[in-house]
Amino acid sequence: MDKGWGLTLDSDHPIVSNLNFFTSNKPKPSLARFRTNRDMAASGAADSASVRMFQLPASDNSNAPSSSDDNRVAVDEVDFFSDDKNRVSISDHREDDRNKTTNSVHIKKENSHDQLRHRTGLDVNTGLHLLTAANTGSDQSTVDDGVSSDHADEKRTKIELTQLQVELQQMNTENQRLRDMLSQVTNNYNALQMHIIALMQQQQENRRAPESNQAHEVVEGKDEGKKHDDQVMVPRQFIGLGPSAETDHEVSNCSSDEERTLSGTPPNIVEAASKEHVNSNGKNEIVSFDDQAAAAAAAENSNGKRIGREESPESETQGWGPNNKVQKLSSAKGIDQSNEATMRKARVSVRARSEAPMITDGCQWRKYGQKMAKGNPCPRAYYRCTMAVGCPVRKQVCFINIHLCSSLCHIIIVINKLS
DNA sequence: CGGTTTTGACCCGCGC
DNA sequence: GCGCGGGTCAAAACCG
Numbered sequence: 112m113d114k115g116w117g118l119t120l121d122s123d124h125p126i127v128s129n130l131n132f133f134t135s136n137k138p139k140p141s142l143a144r145f146r147t148n149r150d151m152a153a154s155g156a157a158d159s160a161s162v163r164m165f166q167l168p169a170s171d172n173s174n175a176p177s178s179s180d181d182n183r184v185a186v187d188e189v190d191f192f193s194d195d196k197n198r199v200s201i202s203d204h205r206e207d208d209r210n211k212t213t214n215s216v217h218i219k220k221e222n223s224h225d226q227l228r229h230r231t232g233l234d235v236n237t238g239l240h241l242l243t244a245a246n247t248g249s250d251q252s253t254v255d256d257g258v259s260s261d262h263a264d265e266k267r268t269k270i271e272l273t274q275l276q277v278e279l280q281q282m283n284t285e286n287q288r289l290r291d292m293l294s295q296v297t298n299n300y301n302a303l304q305m306h307i308i309a310l311m312q313q314q315q316e317n318r319r320a321p322e323s324n325q326a327h328e329v330v331e332g333k334d335e336g337k338k339h340d341d342q343v344m345v346p347r348q349f350i351g352l353g354p355s356a357e358t359d360h361e362v363s364n365c366s367s368d369e370e371r372t373l374s375g376t377p378p379n380i381v382e383a384a385s386k387e388h389v390n391s392n393g394k395n396e397i398v399s400f401d402d403q404a405a406a407a408a409a410a411e412n413s414n415g416k417r418i419g420r421e422e423s424p425e426s427e428t429q430g431w432g433p434n435n436k437v438q439k440l441s442s443a444k445g446i447d448q449s450n451e452a453t454m455r456k457a458r459v460s461v462r463a464r465s466e467a468p469m470i471t472d473g474c475q476w477r478k479y480g481q482k483m484a485k486g487n488p489c490p491r492a493y494y495r496c497t498m499a500v501g502c503p504v505r506k507q508v509c510f511i512n513i514h515l516c517s518s519l520c521h522i523i524i525v526i527n528k529l530s
Numbered sequence: 531c532g533g534t535t536t537t538g539a540c541c542c543g544c545g546c
Numbered sequence: 547g548c549g550c551g552g553g554t555c556a557a558a559a560c561c562g
Contacts, residue, residue, distance in 0.1 A: 478535060480554060493553070507553090525553095 461524040474498050476506055484509055 476494035484491045491509035496502040507523040 477533090479556095481536070482552070482554095485551065491552090505553095 459525070463524070474504070474506075 475497045477497045478492055479495045480493035481490050482493070487509065489509065491507055494506040494508065496504040496506070505525045507525065509523070
């Protein structure tokens with residue numbers, strides 16, 4: 112009987128309808144994925160499935176292939192995963208809103224019926240406390256046949272129904288507003304992406320022209336000139352992203368933004384790490400390509416880890432981050448780029464530092480290796496993303512301070528692509 | 531029993 | 547060519 116109530120009442124319950132309201136676009140995959148995140152404890156995921164459902168509002172994006180593919184998702188997930196205060200405040204906020212707009216219909220109703228059930232001795236611990244709340248009025252009218260309060264119950268039920276309808280309407284309005292915002296953001300993103308692509312194409316054409324004119328200079332300059340050109344190439348591609356982007360520093364800041372979303376670390380920490388990488392060179396085990404690639408990843412990954420997941424042909428042909436190294440090599444050797452791309456494994460690495468004890472980046476990672484890094488007593492762990500079959504995204508987590516092994520780690524997101 | 535972690539071996543790129 | 551170090555693989559061990 113309890114089950115029947117729960118099943119029939121699910122869709123009517125304000126909380127459930129709230130869920131449906133927020134997850135109307137694609138609830139099932141997201142929920143399933145978040146539930147599997149329980150297994151992420153080893154790689155740092157938080158575990159709070161009930162709260163994760165409420166992450167979906169922020170991650171609800173009809174155009175995004177998956178929840179973790181959106182930057183906003185990562186940020187929001189982090190906020191929800193990592194901070195219990197946020198959860199409380201958000202849920203409280205919603206309850207406050209309800210109380211303001213609907214005179215506490217939902218909350219008080221549930222409590223009142225609980226009290227009634229206590230009084231009438233019908234208190235059954237079904238474990239469906241929330242799900243059955245909306246229908247307990249009718250339940251009571253059937254169970255408590257002959258009670259003098261039948262008429263009052265009916266009135267109350269009608270009032271509640273009206274209030275629920277009002278609430279539903281408000282939610283629909285809010286839903287529409289959110290959809291509008293979403294479409295606006297999506298349009299902006301698409302426009303920006305097209306702009307970047309156009310800029311890159313224009314840049315490639317511009318580069319080809321002077322190269323053909325100054326071929327003899329390149330021959331004289333030999334590798335050094337080319338190296339310089341190559342090193343500048345990648346950041347320059349993304350200078351167009353911002354009006355004032357002009358140095359690696361700017362780019363690294365941009366990358367740190369992305370890293371922030373991927374690792375869920377505080378901005379200052381990641382930025383510090385990023386700057387550290389920029390300042391470090393040579394033997395500091397951080398190759399400059401990483402920073403450039405990070406910038407590339409940051410620039411192209413405005414949609415999270417999309418490239419890594421979708422193997423998008425755009426990124427292949429447009430010279431995006433993952434293939435920059437390949438392009439550099441092939442251009443230096445004069446080899447056909449497309450042939451070269453098929454032979455090499457391109458890679459984009461994004462580095463971020465996190466002091467959080469748990470890395471809540473919303474992905475599901477499986478450890479596939481561990482190595483002792485030179486000069487570091489703490490081992491470096493290798494994780495593979497298991498959110499999707501064949502997902503090329505991998506993550507390194509290397510602790511950088513033996514005394515803080517449990518809290519301070521160095522994360523490297525590597526997106527491997529088999530061209 | 532299936533999934534995950536551990537760990538030694540192997541591969542590959544790079545510097546000398 | 548050789549050695550070194552980083553990254554990956556895969557079999558064994560472990561775990562729920």
